[in-house]
Amino acid sequence: MQLVEKESGEVTVLELGGRLDSNTSKVLEDKVMEILGQGKKKVLMDFKDVDYINSTGLRVLLLALQQLKKTQGKLVLSTIKDYMKEVFEISGYTEIFPIYATQEEALGHFA
Amino acid sequence: MEPGFTLRLDNRLLELDRLADAVETFGEAHGLAAKLRFQVRLVLDELLTNIITYGYGDDDTHSIAVAMGQEGRRLRFVIEDDARPFDPLTAGAPDLGSTAEQRQIGGLGIHLVRTIMDRVAYERVGGTNRLILEKDID
Structure with a gap:
């Protein structure tokens, strides 16, 4: 697995x-x-x-997500490949995670 | 069933890389779309991970057989192991309607298997668990 950590304003971006x-x-x-x-509270995971x-x-x-919610933090997901999206639906994750098509749109969630 | 092949894996998690490669080869040979290849890999990965992680009460090496084949527009997989008896069909479904805070961590793997596959059947034959999985090709 590859993992690159970036900062975008107050948001921690993890590019996976x-x-x-x-x-x-x-x-x-x-x-x-x-x-x-x-103590970071705004996290974006880019898939x-x-x-x-x-x-x-x-x-x-x-x-x-559960850890971040305890501190009023947020976790947002982006850029999940089409063939994997179904698994997020079956898991019920589309109900509890904000999911965006691009990292740029996901960053807008924190604006 | 058209001639497929049977993969034999040891009960070690690192063997799942060989499983992934085998599914990729099977997917290419049968011209399966990316989504279907992912689904097959995921289902077999979840089941094998469970068997390897929870199935054995000793530290011995055990062999697990995974057969893959196609019958018309239907994919068929058979997993056979000598782990302790386990019928995935009896596992409880996770509560997917609860809030993020209340949601239980776990139980998701078998839920994915049962949702993605069109038919799943379990039988215990002698000392062997046999799980038969079928997926229709759209």
């Missing part, structure tokens, strides 16, 4: 790539915990280069 599965999701979980530990996600990866997203 590769696979979010049983062997790799811990990397994202650790990064999320590090960000939360720094532009993610080509695979399973329930372990999905679980990390829910964990991050």
Whole structure:
């Protein structure tokens, strides 16, 4: 899994790539915990280069959302490949995560 | 069933990379669209992850067989393992209507399997779990 961290104003942007599965999701979980530990509350995860996600990866997203909600923080997702969108729907995640087509639109969510 | 192939994996999570490669090869050979390839990989990954993570009470090496084939417009997969008896069809569905704060972490993998596949059947034969999965090609 690839992970690039950027700052855009007050928003922490995580650009993700590769696979979010049983062997790799811990990397994202650790990064999320590090960000939360720094007191950051606005997080955007960009899935532009993610080509695979399973329930372990999905679980990390829910964990991050739940932690951020405790501190009135926000987690927004963007740029999920078409063939993977169904999995976010089946998981009920389209009801609890704001999901945008592009990173630019997702940044607008925090404006 | 048209001639498919059977992959044998050891009960280690790193073996899931071989599973991913095999699904990709199967998908290409059968001309499956990206979404269908992803669905197949996800379903088999979720089931194998469960078997490898929770299925065995010892530290021995066990072999898990995953057969993949096509029958007309239907894909068919059979997973056979010697893990403890487990019927995924009896697992409870996660509560997807609850708020983000209340939502339980877990139970999602089997829910994905049951939603994505068109037919799932389980049988315990001797000491073997056999799970038969079918997916219709649109």
